[in-house]
Amino acid sequence: MEPEKEKTGRLPRKGRKRRRVPSKLIGTPEARISRSDPVDRQPEPKRARLASILIAENCEVTHEQLCELLKYAVLGKPDIEKPRWCQLLYQSQLKRIVVVILQGMSQLHFYRFYLEFGFLRKAFKHKFRLPPPSSNFLADIIGLQNKETAGYLPKTIEGSLPSAITKPNINLQNDPIIQKYGSKKVGLLRCLLTEEEMKTFNFPLQGSPDCENFITTKCNGSVTDNSPLFGLDCEMCITSKGRELTRISLVAEGGSCLMDELVKPDDKIIDYVTCYSGITKKMLNPVKTKLKDVQRQLKALLPPDAVLVGHSLDLDLGALKMIHPYVIDTSLLYAREQGRRFKLKFLAKAILGKDIQCSEGNGHDATEDATATLELAQYFLKYGPKKIAELNLEELWRDQEIRNIREKFQYTYKSVLKCLDSVDQKLLFLSRETDNIELPSKNCETIKCLSNKEVFEQARRQVDFHPFSIVQFSFEPFSPLLTEEMNKRMRIKWTEMSTIYAGPFSKDCNLRALKRLFKSFGPVRTMTLVLETHQPHLYIRYEVLEAAQLAIESLNGVLVEGVQIKVQRPVTELTLDCDTLVNELEQDSENRDTIYLSGVSQNFLGHLQELPNLFFGLEAVIVPTDPKSGRQKKYCFLKFKTFGNAQRALHILTGKDWKLKGRHALTPRHLHAWLRGLPPESRRPPGLRVRPPPSEQETLQNLKADHPKIAAWRWSRKIGRLYQSLSPGTLCVILLPGTTSPHGSLSGLGLMGIKDDEEEESITPSMGL
Template identity: 50%
Template sequence: MDAALDGKSKKRKQIQNKFFRGSGEGTANGDPDDEESQPKWKKARLSTKLFVKNCEISHDQLHQLLKSAVLGKQHESTEQGVPNLGWCHLSHPTHLNGVVVIVLQEVSQLLFYKFYLQFKHLRKAFRYRFRLPVPSANFLADIIGEQPNGNKEEEGILPTPSAMQVSSSSLANPQAITDLQNDPIIQKYGFEKVGLVRCLLTKEEMKKFDFPLQGLANCRNFVSTECVGPVSDSSPLFGLDCEMCLTPNGNELTRVSLVDAEGHCVMDELVKPDNKILNYLTRFSGITRKILKPVTTKLRDVQAKLKKLLPPDAVLVGHSLNADLQALQMIHPNVIDTSLLFVRNLGRRFKLKFLAKAVLGKEIQCPDRVGHDSTEDAVATLELAQYFIKHGPKKIAEMKLDTAVNSQQFLASPKQKNTLPLCPSGPHKEARLPTDATWQKNSGILECLDLTGRKLLFLSQKAGGSTLMSSRFCRSILCTSDEEVLEQAQAEVPLSSFSVIQFSQWPHPLPPSLTVEMHKKMKVKWAEMSTVYAGPFGGSFCLKPLKKLFASFGPVHSLAVILETDEPYLCIQYGVLEAAQLAIETLNGACVQGVRIKVQRPVQELTLDCDTMVSTLETDPENESTIYVNGMKESYTEEDMSQKFSLLPSLEAVFLPVDPQSKKHKKYCFLKFRSSECAQNALKILHGPTGLSWKLVCRRALTPSHLHEWICHSCPDPRSPQASDVVPLASKEKSPLSPQGEELKIAMSRLDERIAKLHGRLPPHTLCLVLLPGTESVRGSSTGLGLISVNDDDMKSATPEVLQWVASQD
């Protein structure tokens, strides 16, 4: 069974905030998102970290993503060539063939889920979705960062600077001196050279960064190196690096290398884990089944050998050394961690591969070799620490390592070094954008395009209106209808590096009263879909165990006994759709308290298509690789869940809902995996005899993560007087598909068809965003929705019927 490991690091990290990252397969094939993958993976790919508190992405965050796509690896927010936007990870942006933004005016998240079944292409071809805030007066200005008059002097755009170079003359500049003083390395160590002792991590820092320490509960069985002698600046340094595999107990040691202060290898041992190996993680460790087969050395053997080799005042040096010591199950008091020694703003850390090249001028972890060499890595970490001590923190700060990363000096291949993202072959191929962070911050996307001789292509109806139409940075094509917009887009977009297409389905905004009515009905529909009726029960039934039974599937908003029927029934409204579906699948037809019961949803006007909705939601790309898990105790911490769920192969993220009142974790969560197959394998593990030793119930997710918060905080009790008064389920008013509603349904289907036609014409490796801006009015506002994909990757998610239909339109 394949296991997960983060493609961005060979060592598993602890869960961070409300999500943690997993990885791809642990084979030599590599992870397509990994910057160090084999050359065959060098193509633009997208992954997201949308399992955050509310999955809402601001307009400025979208602007930064688009700007990163234009600037590619030179963007100020990148680290080692990959945009570090917090919520979205765009690999190899220089390999993008173009960026396309499709805007559906006056369409909101509400309309998308109201007419969810009509959006056949959108819901299948775009893997990632996120909620957008209510739009401002000029939505496009927020997203593109447009400048209406196109005059750089009036816009206050800073002049283009030359590439940043550090010299004595530049340091005479007051701003350069200020920048140096604000450098995190200078702030911690000062300008003067420091000795070895000053570079040691304090006990507080070791605790913060999860180093094994005496007295910690999870280190009870760890072995101490017993190096308790006094440490001075002349104490011996030893470089340490380990390789791991994955077992049912997590990461276990397979190789350990130790080098002395001269770089001589004093220990290099293969280790056979005590537990069954689930994944050798060959692409990172270089270890295979064949290599480990004859090995008899165990963990206790290398622990004993290390204790003998290390003198009392030994100082261990490593990169993310905490992970190595955890794998060794050893405690050592004096350590230098080079990932923290060279740390940047906001705690950003460089990879060892980059530091070795940028600081030492050494190539390590070469892509033509399978796996890392732990001895080579140990030598590199040792030499980095020695370089820091010899030359001092000022020398390191003056290297401007952030700029070195952004300028691709050490990471891009020679063929990529002087090319720009999105730039077709032609006279501008060698154009370079400035790397100065101040200029990047103050310039907009349009200015970045203009510097490389390109313009944004803008297509819209005349009625749409936008200051983009008059901008000298844009080539605007105004059309008389959406059909003409589509026709022009099919011809022009494949030839443009950056395009904005705006569809205006109706000449006037929807009446606010209609939006309010649909919003109320959607609330009630989701509440009804999350409600089940169970029974009949005998006259002597016991309510307390029934409450416990139905609560085992998920959060219960209300449970009522219905006595108007011949025999008692229960009405249970759940907080999440998955819990109601689990109750139906588990208990319908089951024998409960000696009676065979039925569990079913109420049949109401708004829930007649409920079965179709549930089956469609289950195959939604947002849900098919995600599972819902219920049964955690409130006392479980994020660390508890991290440890347990990290054993599930290819886990990418964990979404932990928080109660807004108590601020405590709820008793359920969502686990997102790399693929549908990985999610299915995880379900088998959780349904297995051990179930990770927790009493858990789980199934495929039905609620996209960005929709979860909206549902939890807006769904009323359908049996409450307020809900009944607001939206009667059986009223004399027009049905949900009144003539105006029917027109909306047809309009949404046509929009979906147009997007499918255009999406099918986009070149491979095109970043495509479909933005439903939402609406704003005095009578109520609707949040927007964003859908994002890299063409060629996400068209694989489309159904055969959709792909066939797209082909037929050509």
Template identity: 45%
Template sequence: QEKSCRLSAALLGEDSEISQEELYELLKYAALGKCHNAAQPSWCHIYHQSHLAGVVVVVLHDMSQLHFYRFYLQFKHLRKVFQHRFKLAPSANFLVSLYGEDTNLKPQNTPQGLTSTSSECITKNLHLQYDPILQRYGAKKQGLTSYTLTLEEQKKHGYPIEGSPRSKGYISTECHQQRTDSSPLFGLDCEMCVTAKGSEVTRVSLVDAWGQCLLNELVKPESRVINYCTRFSGVTKEMLLPVKTKLSDIQTRLKKMLPCDAVLVGHSLNVDLQALKMIHPSVIDTSLLFARSDGRRFKLKFLAKAVLGKEIQCEQKLGHDPTEDARAALELAQFFIEQGPTKVAELNLEMLLTAEKVAEFSKNKAALQPQGCGFQEQLNEPPPSSKPCFLDCLQVTGQKPLLLGRQGLDSSGLCQSNLSTSNKQILQRALQDVPLSKFSIIQFSLDPEYLGSHLHAGLYGKVCSKLTDMLTIYAGPFEENFCMKYVKKKFGRCGPIKSLTVVTETFQPYVCIQYEVLEAAQLAVESLDGAEIAGSCIKVQRPVTASMLDCNVLIEELELDVENQGVIYVAGLKSSLTETDLREKFSQLKDLETLFLPRDLESGKHRNCCFLKFQNTQSAVDALQAINGWTIKGRVLRSRNALAPGHLWRWIWQMNHIYGNQRKHIFYEKMEQLSESEQDLRKKVKKLDKHIKKLYRSLQNNTLCIVLFPGVN
């Protein structure tokens, strides 16, 4: 049974800020795993990494935490589905550092394939005895029967086997004659599409030992086609419309064409035989023949160029040519048999692959550098040390990441051939290509007119204004000579108060209370509205402004936010209580995972409230019922479901320090201009969220998906 991958991170509140290096730790381990000496991240844990289907990073170009909070209701999918949310420490060159700096490795093409120039980074392996090819086959030449897969090897690598429950209903080629070193070789390759049943054959090619094409046939899938995979298969809907040939027809023809001692050759041939639903007892798999360490495999395109000096699967062509691929696999097997393992090992394929991948990636990045001066110079920063970047590590291990971005923007390292003109085009390409890639970076963006610095400042003013209104309540009316100290004490039990003032413009006095956390304001509205305080039956309400008309909707959605599931807010704590006291008191609650005690960022004192995170939602519900009415050191505790993460308040504090006293000036100066464009911006953000939703739903199970708001340059 397939194991389920899971990410566990117990960061909460102000501690939920991670650095750029910590994000790299996560990406590197998720993509490479232990087999490439990548370590578990220091701040979180990935369970069953080896079962990860892939990693997808969605980058929202020039969008920041500010955009998420301002358009919180529009980001419906993001806030309800993504289970972890972390604040990323600011970095001026974040995306550039992710894609890495140029290196000086330059491979050269030769008639025989690839030969790398000398480099300090890549050294030639002089100890051929450690080569995995020689370790597997020895140094001497052998006949073809020495390179056919044994029955155990076929089982291990997922080949259809007679009598196996997984091969029920499969057709045997009935080629049971004993093989010799003179048995005939046949190259086989298939192209597939994705249907309602899974993967089905759309094209089959068979070539003989001299490379002559014996079969090149289109096949009609049995089920409804979901994706023709045209970019790889070359097969289109129009091509299959007149086709009458069925899979059973191909099975019959192959049985007639193959002699009783035939040896089939292919690259990852198990996939082709599974798609054909056929069993053949004697096979040579070139993806296993040219052995690598740790179970990795060379791609057919690379082997054809490095070993045979042939270019196949050219990007100019529409899809792969199965006849070309079948012939390439056949010639690779013939080369191996004729030349022997030692000659193959002397090619030093690992070194050639490393040189090719790193040089290709460096070329892509060099093409994107602006004329005149580099990105680092524009930022007036010293060039970083030339350590290998994350994507370079992927390239060296043979994994080619998928990079999709938008034209007309600084794509910070995205391959130029993968730039599109709109988010819709990027989404369409992503839906087609992401399932075929182990690591993908998809960059969506808003139009440049929505990303100006003046709009950013105006949005910040609106966010702060709305949050201030949500943190503020009005209570009253009170008697003329009411006791302010008593009122402050009663309302202070709901949470930390930032300010309390008396409103004198009314017939009877009211008080305006601004809290420091949103849960406190909501708790006051819910528990004290209609209560008798200081001799008066009072009403508690929030200010009525245009921005507050959707306040109740926002509160409801915040409670449903996946980040707040299993988290409760507790108020009424004495300032003398320590974190140790609280952990001891709350330790009796079932499934308590983390305690977060918010502190003043300047004084360091805690704010008389805390947040408790539980392992599941039901435990949080049970704790909520238990805590209400608890008394600690004479104080009665009050609690409710959490509404906002602690890192929100840390962000507001940081933004106040960035803008300082300029905020009001910016806010009022840009308000009119902002209101004209904000309606359009809201629609654009909503559409972006739908794009992410569609991409997310197309991902395979056990895919790690990360969405980055990298900030405004």
């Protein structure tokens, strides 16, 4: 890490030792602070509520996961398994559930008409993406069965997962393993991670600022293709200082276990993580072995030319606080596309035909895992990349996922209707007569209406008398041409909003210093020197909207190298309302309690854990990672319980001691994946029309009542009135299902919240109702 980068985010204390950050906090798109951390000890009121942050990866929630939540909301534990993608607390305090479906609308509609959807963006703090709908969206989200699991699963290969199948018609040249290693057999040296790869994937290395207190295994560099392999696996617990070693297993070629030790951490254990580590308090109570004992024993066991093999071995070596230069990481050896990795359990089954990690809830067996990684490396060396590519691991992975879902539905399947029936309750379903949807009449009361207006009026009268209601409004979908144009315009709009022009600068300006200055506000996609003007300007496109806005707010009108510069966005028809849109994004209920920080270092998260009293109400840390390298980026989002908590933390973190830059967030989490997919070119292709097609311009000019923009404004207000009529304790879920057509599919959007009295007081005035 460069000295200047290292300083950012450092705790202003002398003599502080560096510590590795828990991987629980840095290896995922988001990081949650453990509930046992003393972040905020205020007692929680016993009312139904949703956790303030969703834990679904990339914030995309499948229809099956949504169904899990609805079933849990009806019955609660222990009857239904708790949903893993979000937390519904005090489920027994729920009064009723209302699901509102805006059929024909998608995430694209919501952000194209973001300013018109005023009530929805301000009232619902929890937002998530939905995949494009199948042929029957309603049946998917309430779990209706047709024959077996129609509407959920494609027909696919049946049977157990094969260990070695050569699939015909595979283009081996496109396989990532072939692209990395070629098709011929390779020796051991070719499988070793290079120093650059080890640096990319955060392996402990000599000279790294995070490894000052690490010890080396004293290998002498005489490694060859005949050097011995040793399988290594560690299990860790979460302590007050982060992740610490609690078990180590070392296995030699031939399967003999050289070392299997329990280790007692020096610091207090906060979470034993038993479901993964298999470690319990009872197991560690009599243990006297410490980390230094394990380090000494491992150095004595390993010969000078030892090669360590493991799965995500960087975490194991980090827990051991040891540096070893010769490693094979099976999560990287069996390469996947786009930087993704196969799980060890899958590889053991697909390659070796072995079932491992089968003890549900009792954690992993470190010796079993170490043996599996060693055998996977030996298999690769024995049979070569071509043999692995012919197995078509991606196809096997998809088959296994589908079979897992089939088995789950076969043995534990329950629909929302069956859940309601088990407690002698019925579902109310309101929709238009033109909606060709029939639900079973046994435990469902269906009311068909002539229009959306009648559906709305019936909903206001009926939903308070039913424990579970589904209210469906139907809108005409956009034409394929209009959808394509709108999608194109929206992508360009977000690109231009994240782009700035800065200048003028003097002709002898220090360009390197200027680039450092603008990169300090956040990650840069493109930076170009503009020489078309009398004095040079910089064109900068940022990766996140917050960075561009922060640069404008911090530098516009400021003297830089003796010249007063102007920092502004490109002025186009798509950015004319940008100031209004940015202001409304900042007021979005999902963004108000979240702050954006730039310039964070890898040990920044460790500082947060060590200073809980400074950051009251901190609930989650969202740490983006590079999808290819998996490395942590130098910015993050901090999610707090309240706006006041966030404001106080922002003031502290952007003060002189921390030397970070930041502001309140502008981009909801579910939008990040979409924004990352923006085209690489930051400027518009020459001649591209971004104005609406004539048909849309005409309807806008005539303000026709059925235009989507008018409908968005009107129906956001109507849903607001419906929401206000609900009694406190009602779980309300708003779904824009997305669209599917031969011309392309659009992802959906979900919003949800639990109505309470405080919300009613705060939202009503802003609606103008």
